[in-house]
Amino acid sequence: NAQFQYYLRTVGESGYERGDEFMASGGPGAYLLTGKSGTLNLQANAGYDNMNQDVVAGRRSDYTGMTAWYMGPQLGGTIGENFSAVAGVDIPLRITSNGLQNVPDYRVHASFVWRF
Numbered sequence: 487n488a489q490f491q492y493y494l495r496t497v498g499e500s501g502y503e504r505g506d507e508f509m510a511s512g513g514p515g516a517y518l519l520t521g522k523s524g525t526l527n528l529q530a531n532a533g534y535d536n537m538n539q540d541v542v543a544g545r546r547s548d549y550t551g552m553t554a555w556y557m558g559p560q561l562g563g564t565i566g567e568n569f570s571a572v573a574g575v576d577i578p579l580r581i582t583s584n585g586l587q588n589v590p591d592y593r594v595h596a597s598f599v600w601r602f
Contacts, residue, residue, distance in 0.1 A: 487512060487513075487515060487529060487560075487562075488510070488511065488512030488513075489509075489510070489511055489512065490508075490509070490510045491507075491508070491509045491510075492506070492507070492508050492509075493506060493507040493508075494506055495507075497541070501542070501543055501544075502540065502541070502542055503540060503541040503542075504540050505537050505538030505539050505540050505541075505550060505551055506537075506538045507535070507536065507537045507538070508534075508535075508536045509533070509534065509535045509536075510533070510534045511531055511532065511533035511534070511556075512531065512532065513529055513530045513531045513532045513560075514529065514530055515527050515528055515529030515530065515560070515562075516528060523565065523566065524563060524564045524565040524566065525562075525563055525564045526561070526562075526563040527561070527562045527563065528559060528560070528561055528562075529559070529560040529561075529562065529574075530557070530559065530560075531556075531557070531558055531559065531560040531574055531576070532555070532556065532557050533554075533555070533556040533557070533558075533576050534553075534554070534555055534556075535552070535553070535554045535556070536552075536553045536554075537550075537551055537552050537553075537587075538551055539551035539584060547584075547585075548584060548585050549584060549585030549586040549587065550584060550585065550586075550587050551583070551584045551587060552581060552582060552583040552584065552587050552589055553581070553582045554578055554580065554581040554582070554589065555578070555579040555580045555581075556576035556577060556578055556579060556593065557576070557577060557579050558574055558575040558576045558577045558592075559574060559575060560572060560573070560574030561573055561574065567601070568600055568601045568602065569598075569599070569600055569601075570598075570599045570601075571596070571597065571598045571599070572595075572596065572597050573594075573595070573596040573597075574594075574595055574596075575592060575593070575594055576592060576593040576594075576595070577592050578590070578591070578592065
């Protein structure tokens, strides 16, 4: 399982432009349980996040932007044919930030899907 995201940001009304962002994650995993009623899987998930510097009044800000590497477990599963869920924790391995940029100590993510 892998995912890639790119956020293209444009100049706002005030002339402030947030930096573009690229995110990628993925890693090996295995099914712990499989059956007619559902599945359960575990994945070792690695993530990369790069946020470019913001632009203020046509100049790059020295106080924004970051690059981060994360690693953590991700648990997924299905129940029947209609419901699935994924949840995980990302623990930072390395974070490089510029100036006053806030960065997370860790990240928690989850998703739930009901197909009809």
